Amino acid sequence: MNQTSVSHDFFQALLQGVPPGAVYALVALGFVLTYKTSGVFNLAFGAQAYVSAAMYFKARVIWEWPTVPSVILAVFVMAPLIGLILERLIFRPLRTAPAVARLVVAAGLAVAIPYLFDILADFTAVAGVTPVGVVPDGANVFYDPFGVYAYSRNELVSMGVALVAMAGLVALFRFSAIGVRMRAVVESPKMTELNGIPADRVSALSWALSSLFAGVAGVLIAPRFNTLAAADFFSLMVVAIAAAAVGRLTSLPKAMAGGLLLGIIIAQLNTFLPRWSDDHAWVSTIQDNLTPSVPFVVLFGVVVLVPSIRRSRETGDPLAGVEPPPPSLGGEVRDPRRALITRLIGFAALGVVAIVVLARGDQLWVFLVTQAVVIGIIFLSITVITGMAGQISLCQGTFAAIGAFTVFQLVDRYNLSVLMAALIGAAVAAVVGAVLSLPIRKLGGIWTAIATLAFAYFFDAVLVKLSWIGGGDSALLQGTAVPRPVIGPWDLADDKYYLVFASVILIVVAMVVLQLRKGTFGRTLVALRGSEVGAESIGISAGRARLVAFAVSAFIAGLGGALLAIQQENVNYGTNFVPFTALFWVVIVVTLGSRTVRGALNAAASFAVFDQLILKGTVFAWILRSPTAIPDFFPISGKWVYVLFGLAAIQFARHPEGLVERPASMPKFITKLVALARPATPAAVPVAVGAGAAGSAPEPDTTPPTGTSAKAAAQPAAPVATAEPAAGDGSPKAAANGGSERPAASSPARTEDAVS
Amino acid sequence: MNRVLKAQGVTKRFAGITALDEVTMEIDEGERVGLIGPNGAGKTTFFNCLLGVLQTDGGTVEIAGRDVTGAPAYRRAKAGIGRTFQRIELFPDCTVRDHLVIAERIRRGDGRLWKDIIGLGRPRPAEVARCDEVLELLGLVELAEEPIERLSLGQGRLVEVGRALMTEPKLLLLDEPSSGLDRSETTALAKTLEEVQSTQGFAILLVEHDVELVTSFTTRSYVLDFGRLIAQGPTREVMASSEVRDAYLGNFEVAQ
Numbered sequence A: 001m002n003q004t005s006v007s008h009d010f011f012q013a014l015l016q017g018v019p020p021g022a023v024y025a026l027v028a029l030g031f032v033l034t035y036k037t038s039g040v041f042n043l044a045f046g047a048q049a050y051v052s053a054a055m056y057f058k059a060r061v062i063w064e065w066p067t068v069p070s071v072i073l074a075v076f077v078m079a080p081l082i083g084l085i086l087e088r089l090i091f092r093p094l095r096t097a098p099a100v101a102r103l104v105v106a107a108g109l110a111v112a113i114p115y116l117f118d119i120l121a122d123f124t125a126v127a128g129v130t131p132v133g134v135v136p137d138g139a140n141v142f143y144d145p146f147g148v149y150a151y152s153r154n155e156l157v158s159m160g161v162a163l164v165a166m167a168g169l170v171a172l173f174r175f176s177a178i179g180v181r182m183r184a185v186v187e188s189p190k191m192t193e194l195n196g197i198p199a200d201r202v203s204a205l206s207w208a209l210s211s212l213f214a215g216v217a218g219v220l221i222a223p224r225f226n227t228l229a230a231a232d233f234f235s236l237m238v239v240a241i242a243a244a245a246v247g248r249l250t251s252l253p254k255a256m257a258g259g260l261l262l263g264i265i266i267a268q269l270n271t272f273l274p275r276w277s278d279d280h281a282w283v284s285t286i287q288d289n290l291t292p293s294v295p296f297v298v299l300f301g302v303v304v305l306v307p308s309i310r311r312s313r314e315t316g317d318p319l320a321g322v323e324p325p326p327p328s329l330g331g332e333v334r335d336p337r338r339a340l341i342t343r344l345i346g347f348a349a350l351g352v353v354a355i356v357v358l359a360r361g362d363q364l365w366v367f368l369v370t371q372a373v374v375i376g377i378i379f380l381s382i383t384v385i386t387g388m389a390g391q392i393s394l395c396q397g398t399f400a401a402i403g404a405f406t407v408f409q410l411v412d413r414y415n416l417s418v419l420m421a422a423l424i425g426a427a428v429a430a431v432v433g434a435v436l437s438l439p440i441r442k443l444g445g446i447w448t449a450i451a452t453l454a455f456a457y458f459f460d461a462v463l464v465k466l467s468w469i470g471g472g473d474s475a476l477l478q479g480t481a482v483p484r485p486v487i488g489p490w491d492l493a494d495d496k497y498y499l500v501f502a503s504v505i506l507i508v509v510a511m512v513v514l515q516l517r518k519g520t521f522g523r524t525l526v527a528l529r530g531s532e533v534g535a536e537s538i539g540i541s542a543g544r545a546r547l548v549a550f551a552v553s554a555f556i557a558g559l560g561g562a563l564l565a566i567q568q569e570n571v572n573y574g575t576n577f578v579p580f581t582a583l584f585w586v587v588i589v590v591t592l593g594s595r596t597v598r599g600a601l602n603a604a605a606s607f608a609v610f611d612q613l614i615l616k617g618t619v620f621a622w623i624l625r626s627p628t629a630i631p632d633f634f635p636i637s638g639k640w641v642y643v644l645f646g647l648a649a650i651q652f653a654r655h656p657e658g659l660v661e662r663p664a665s666m667p668k669f670i671t672k673l674v675a676l677a678r679p680a681t682p683a684a685v686p687v688a689v690g691a692g693a694a695g696s697a698p699e700p701d702t703t704p705p706t707g708t709s710a711k712a713a714a715q716p717a718a719p720v721a722t723a724e725p726a727a728g729d730g731s732p733k734a735a736a737n738g739g740s741e742r743p744a745a746s747s748p749a750r751t752e753d754a755v756s
Numbered sequence B: 001m002n003r004v005l006k007a008q009g010v011t012k013r014f015a016g017i018t019a020l021d022e023v024t025m026e027i028d029e030g031e032r033v034g035l036i037g038p039n040g041a042g043k044t045t046f047f048n049c050l051l052g053v054l055q056t057d058g059g060t061v062e063i064a065g066r067d068v069t070g071a072p073a074y075r076r077a078k079a080g081i082g083r084t085f086q087r088i089e090l091f092p093d094c095t096v097r098d099h100l101v102i103a104e105r106i107r108r109g110d111g112r113l114w115k116d117i118i119g120l121g122r123p124r125p126a127e128v129a130r131c132d133e134v135l136e137l138l139g140l141v142e143l144a145e146e147p148i149e150r151l152s153l154g155q156g157r158l159v160e161v162g163r164a165l166m167t168e169p170k171l172l173l174l175d176e177p178s179s180g181l182d183r184s185e186t187t188a189l190a191k192t193l194e195e196v197q198s199t200q201g202f203a204i205l206l207v208e209h210d211v212e213l214v215t216s217f218t219t220r221s222y223v224l225d226f227g228r229l230i231a232q233g234p235t236r237e238v239m240a241s242s243e244v245r246d247a248y249l250g251n252f253e254v255a256q
Ligand SMILES: Nc1ncnc2c1ncn2[C@@H]1O[C@H](COP(=O)(O)OP(=O)(O)OP(=O)(O)O)[C@@H](O)[C@H]1O
Pocket: A720, A721, A722, A724, A725, A726, A728, B014, B015, B017, B019, B037, B038, B039, B040, B041, B042, B043, B044, B045, B046, B086
């Protein structure tokens, strides 16, 4: 290869990489804008882009509007409006909630928003109908300014828009009063939190702007997809997060540069990798999958290797030190009355379902209940990692997929016994979980979530396509079939036997999780979740505990994934285990209660049967004892499952213990009923109420978090405490007096007191 | 006499300031040593460096003859450092007794995953009894089942002391244990510590603004100012030295 052709190719790839880079940059800009002004790691950003793209499609193609009004509606009206609504109704009230809680809320929205739009706008993406672009003849007319690479109109417009967006932001920040305030907030996000600035307007404006960017990007990128699918926009957003991460999430120009850089790197790799493989054929499998994985590798790498990114909101923030201790991921607060009621309802429902299923032997219901049981096993893995260890892991679907693929591979290639293969699959997942945890176990908070998300996408983009994991091309042709096993006299090919088998495993796993919670492992994790230094000060190794937690969780997920594949007699990676689906798992589990085994089981039941039972109205057929007695307005769209549970995740920020456990006030008559049912000792009820009140302390505004209330109270007791560096330098004498005339702060530091 | 702590030239810098400047300290078994200094002098930072919560920028730390420089916090805890915190670091979602049970279990190091799975992970009667002994000493028995959210600050500090005692430390670091306690509670705590110390023989390093407590409780003291040791020696002499009074005590009269 000669010199000129290399430089020619390099230059060509450079030019080629700019347009996609510009779109990444646009999304990254919006992402950083909201992250820095409101501290929300907005995972719903992709969903917002999807809504604009879909709205445009609806207006342009289905209503047959001209381009300009379609764009105005989809991009300039809808997009900022959604941003404003999200800001005003959801994230502004959560301003002081912990970052992780807001991340979970955003994850819920990421799931809910696309489906809500689909329902409200009566929109269904038609498979194979490529979305139209906004530019007339955008994909067909080319210009070649440098004689190396011909830009399509679409590409030119992408670049132009990104430039205009950046220039617009610069102008806004320079020349308008609100822009200057915004810049102040971007530089010191703490200011918004401390309300030192007309924070509401700044935050509203930045949400409107960033949502506008999401809308623009959505419309621009749409023609690149075959079909409009929310999951594709979600992964676009993950790519943009990677771009923002390259810019270290610190500043807008850096985010822009990060986007462009990522686009160019991908194009360069695309251009130059094949040359190497001319000589080294073995590179070709890796090279085919490398470029799509670049953003995820970059994202993972930056989050893990660049510690400063994790403090990016604080970097250079003069008010960085002024922070109330973050609340833990929720107290284990259980209102005994509510717990009793939910338990009774749970048992009753379980009984009814069991009777109906086994007596009627209805095939559909056997299938759905088995699904619930198997998903329940997978969800228990979320109980371990999120409920017990306090880590948000977004790659549980990947662990499950590893279990499922291992079964497929071992049975397919080595004819191993299916059950043995399932156990090995779980073990492999556990090993992967343990290894994955090594770099990320110290990250904590939202960074664990981001890193695991990057891993999930890496698996999705690369590993699934390798023949020794996902089956590669042969899997595309022949599927990933998995047989049902035979245990002694029982052939599990019979669905009823399989249901019984899966239920037994579920019970075993649930018991194990319960035991772990009560044992050393569970206590260690509770301690760590409460106070990492406190735990380390008595000899607990946080790293080791998290490693074990990841391994145990991955084992359970892998086992569940294997059982799911065996149930469906196919791995079905695309429907069962993709990152977007796994995101919904986490959302639904934390919504219903990640702390308890029961929460996971409720979530699994909801996940599997809510659609059939409620939305299709089957429950009416049962109540009215007639298979046809389903009211007219059923079936309701199954998409409501995503909308309802996604939106319900919003309450997680205030009640991390989950809907079921939530000690909120409950309808009076139920309370009375329970009181009657249980002749409680007179003292019992007030105590219970007190416990509820103390535990539910995270009322976001004052937020002396449940566990740290003692800390909050510690401040008045030590009047010139560590938080005030100035005190030491300024007046040692005052300090001495402060020491000797220390106020006798013996008033009980009850949470209630601290709140009031 | 065994040396439980040998810290040499411990240095710690934060962005602009040198919080600890070549601090050297040696403590023997069974000693009670004070560490005093004005606010922001670096006392808590020194504790953090001893425990390994913060990485030092220089110097070495030996605990009971073992060099633990660079070791993570949990290793140092296992090597014999117990500690309480100025800003309480208790575990929400745990009862008072839970705190001690966890510490006891970790100390014995026999919490295996498989034991949990087959149901052997719950608190054993012997463990509970041991914890209750310590709770008894600290006067917390009544509160054993209380979640820590319901404790007063002073009670919280006692729980931290109890938790640290369960690790059977060789050196107990106490960071302003008396703040949040009233006078009689402080005296009681001091008495309890003396009692436990006489049976277990560990050394205590006490950071305290309550001059009276330091004077009566410790035999030897170090004085920190702007990260530097400016005086050390028998507590009464140190308290009386003019340099210390200037830097720290002002016109305050040492209680005789
Ligand atoms: N994590 C940190 N980052 C930056 N500076 C810090 C940090 N921790 C402590 N400092 C600074 O180091 C100096 C020493 O603080 P330290 O908390 O050790 O003082 P102290 O002697 O314990 O004071 P007090 O009596 O108020 O508890 C102070 O100037 C403080 O601001």
